[in-house]
Amino acid sequence: MRTQYHENLQELAELLHAMCLRDRDVVAAATDALLSADLLESEAAIDLGREVEIMHQEAEREAVRLLALQAPVAGELRQVVTAIQLTGNLKRMAALATHIAAAARRRHPEFVVPEPARPVIAALGAAAVGIAGSAAAALASGDPEIAASLDQQDDTVDRLHERLLATVLDPDWSYGITTAVDITLLGRYYERFADNAVDVGRRTIFLATGETADRWIPTDRTGR
Amino acid sequence: MRTQYHENLQELAELLHAMCLRDRDVVAAATDALLSADLLESEAAIDLGREVEIMHQEAEREAVRLLALQAPVAGELRQVVTAIQLTGNLKRMAALATHIAAAARRRHPEFVVPEPARPVIAALGAAAVGIAGSAAAALASGDPEIAASLDQQDDTVDRLHERLLATVLDPDWSYGITTAVDITLLGRYYERFADNAVDVGRRTIFLATGETADRWIPTDRTGR
Incomplete structure (x- = not known):
């Protein structure tokens, strides 16, 4: 029975990792759809997002089942509780990326993003794909250094986000309200996609070290 | 020892209820600050939001402690797991209301909200205060009917949100980008504040009945 139990814990960890990779795929497809005004691509992104929703239900159910049947303690309890929290972040990432794809679909065949904002959106998309990939790597390895690097990637996203708003607020903006x-x-x-990826990193640090992320990541981003 | 344990479960439930009432106070103060361009009120809202953050840490720690020491089963396990999820929603509500207060502080002494948008923002603020109060009532009573009513209140918020966007997109809008x-x-x-309150209701239904909210609330709003 203990062997089965440890297999189940491992499967739960793998499911979370697969969710995070799927989040990366959703935001990649959503950004492509946005920049190419591609209806099929936007629908593909939305379908991928739904898969994450189903994986989320599975992960939550499995975590509660393990708590009920195995009453885990110490590190294993930490793992299951963290899984419940992680699956919430990972589901939220898919929902946010789906909003991006839905914007592309809503405006199709027109482009949502006008010329001057295209480079920043492309960079934001690339940064989001990167941060989701790093979050998946942190989940797979439990390496706190990788997890902490998410915070620097999030700084990049924040800077790009500010540039995007500056583009919109530029007096020369001529694309309307x-x-x-x-x-x-x-x-x-x-x-918010990036913030949730940082949360994934913080929880991974807690999982790997039993310490809160404050030692590794100086500022609290989770409540943003 | 069991008595102590049940007291602890009760205290955890009361802490979540207090967080939800605090969320209501944050969004009320934030809306007042926004509509009156009141710097002190915006700072009061931000301080209240920080209190919720501290209560969140306390709730999470206590839930994990109960899992570790008591290995709860059945309904009590459900209660503790749901508490971990609820505290995430309740923290997020405070963070979102704090963003509203921060907007008022950032633009002070100017008004953020121009004349034509004031009635809708006032109505959104009132609806948010209402939905947080109902979420608190659902938490206190465990009554699935109250919890399900949150969904109707959320429809009101969604309609107001659409009206707000229509105000901004009106060709007569003359307040700039x-x-x-x-x-x-x-x-x-x-x-998003209202969406998280609906999540609180859904989880309360699960807590009270052991059923997912689908029987009570037809559509899934959680991933929006």
Whole structure:
């Protein structure tokens, strides 16, 4: 029975890792759809997002089942409790990336992102793909150094987000209010996607070391 | 020892209830600060939000402690797991309301909200205060009917949110892009505040009945 139990713990960890990689795929497809005004790609991103939702239900159910049947203690209890929290972040990342894809679908065949904002959105998309990949690597390795690096990547996202808002607020902006509203929300989705990835890193540190992330990541970003 | 344990479970439930009432106070103070461009009120809201953050840490620590020491089963396990999830939603509500207060502080002594958007923001603030109060009532009573009513209140918030965006997108809008960006984000904060309150209701239903909320609330709002 203990062997089965440890296998189950391992499977739960693998499921979370797979969710994080899927989050990365959703935000990659959503950004492509946004920049190419590609309806099929936006729908593919939305479908991928739904898969994460199903994986989330599975992860939550499995974690509660392990708590109920195995009454884990110490490190294993930490692992299961953290899994419940992580799956919430990972689900949220998919939902935010899905919002990006939905914006592309809503405006199709028009482009959501006007010319001057395209480079920043492309960079935000690339940064989001990068941070989701790093979060997955942190989950797979439990390495606190990788997890802490997420915070630097998040700084990049924050800087890009500020640049995006500056683009919209530039006196030369000539794309109207509707586009400004779209771009403002898109910026917010990317920023929150990255914040949740940082949360994944923080929880991974807690899982690996039993310490809160404050030793590794100086500022608290989770409540942003 | 069992008596102590049940007291601890009760205290944890009371802490979550107090957090939810505090969330209500934060969004009330933040909305007042926003509509009156009141710097002191915005800082009071931000301070209240910090208190919720501290209560969140306490709730999370206590839930993990109970899992570790008591290895609860059945309904009590459900209660502790749900507490871990609820405290995440309740912390997020405070963070979102704090963003509203921070917008008021950032623009002080100017008003963030121009005349035509004031009634909708006032209504959104009132709806957010209402939904947080109902979430607290659902937590205190465990009554699935109250919890399900949160969903109707959320529909009101969604309609107000649409009206707010329509105000910004009206061809007669003459308050510029900066204000449009501010209002867009404020609308998003109120909407997400309400979504998290609905999540609190859904989890309360699960706690009270052991059923997922689907029987009571037809559509899934949690991933929005």
